[in-house]
Amino acid sequence: MGKDYYKILDVPKTVDEDALKKAYRKLALKWHPDRNPDNKEMADKKFKEISEAYEVLSDKNKRAVYDQFGEEGLKGAGGPGGPGGGFPAGGFPGGTFSFSSSGGGFRPSNPEDIFKTFFSAFGGAGGDDDDMGGFGGIPGGFASFGGMPGMGGGMPGMGGMPRGFSNTSGMSGSRKRYDEGPHIRRQENPVVQRPFPVSLNDLYTGGEKRLKVTRKVIENGQFSQAEKILTINLKPGWKAGTKIKFAGEGDETPEGPTDLEFVIEEKEHPTFKRQDNDLLTTVNITLLQAYNGFTKQITQLDGRTITVSGGQNSMCQPGSEIVVKGEGMPISKMPGSKGDLRVVVNVILPNLTNQQKQSLASIL
DSSP, X not given: OOOOHHHHHTOOTTOOHHHHHHHHHHXXXXXXXXXXXXXXXXXXXXXXXXXXXXXXXXXXXXXXXXXXXXXHHXXXXXXXXXXXXXXXXXXXXXXXEEEXXXXXXXXXXXXXXXXXXXXXXXXXXXXXXXXXXOBOOOOTTOOOSSSOTTOOSXXXXXXXXXXXXXXXXXXTTOOOOOOOOTTSOOOOOOEEEEEEEEOHHHHHHOEEEXXXXXXXXXXXXXXXXXXXXXXXXXXXXXXXXXXXXXTTOSOEETTEEOEEEEEXXXXXXXXXXXXXXXXXXXXXXXXXXXXXXXXXXXXXXXXXEEEEEEOSSSOOOTTOEEEETTOSOXXXXXXXXXXXEEEEEEEEOOOXXXXXHHHHHHHO
């Protein structure tokens, strides 16, 4: 059984928007960690549950999924895209693939972000909650949500945080972004990293990849989801661990947007293995070919055919390497340069009868 969000907020399943806001306001104020210094562990747990329940039930799309499938269905939905955090199983040959900046399925937002968003947008005032203790404005210079009207800092009387609550206390993950004068630099946006699986073929040739990103945005004081197409221009020779950052394209929070950073992961290739700037592959030959010589054709990552030969002058030893200069991976920092292709020879020994073994022994 998953969580019962309606029970957590003490509302019926038919609850409307206004009643939902009132229930969240009352419970969030009651269980905010700042209000419960002597019972912080319990308050922290309750505050998270209340915030998660409100985030789901106040969003009609999330609420519809939850009503039909419950918490497990909501969090296990995976969002757009396929395996590996939004990447379809077949890769992305020349097209667009989906990606969620928050990862697969629904992931609850920072409870403090929801709290700040709610009281900044809706004013916090409600008239009939005696434990609110009055409301002040947001401290001057507190960063707004990036263009939302009426939600900038220094606007006393326009809602803001309830008196007695700090803008940075409570749940972990919040960050200060005060304007402390012309000589003080604001903190940089937090960075959310996501893996970016890329085939070895694409790392060899380079090219343009498009990503459909689903992220959380703040609209009218509530979190919702928005989609955007981002473009990554792969440079030939990029390696696993290469980072591509998109400033301000991650989830929005009350303090501002987050940066989205993709980290390249190299997909396993069935034929080639990368070793720094070199490419390694294996060719199988018979014992007869090892003695008499062989010629093999290898299909390169860009589709070209490369011919390799060995054993013409002397027996080709198992595990020996044939090096083809300049046919390895492109070197991204040295345009026009490549590593080497190293071909490992695997000699397949035949199954011999006893008579054949005796004949071979007499020869050797």
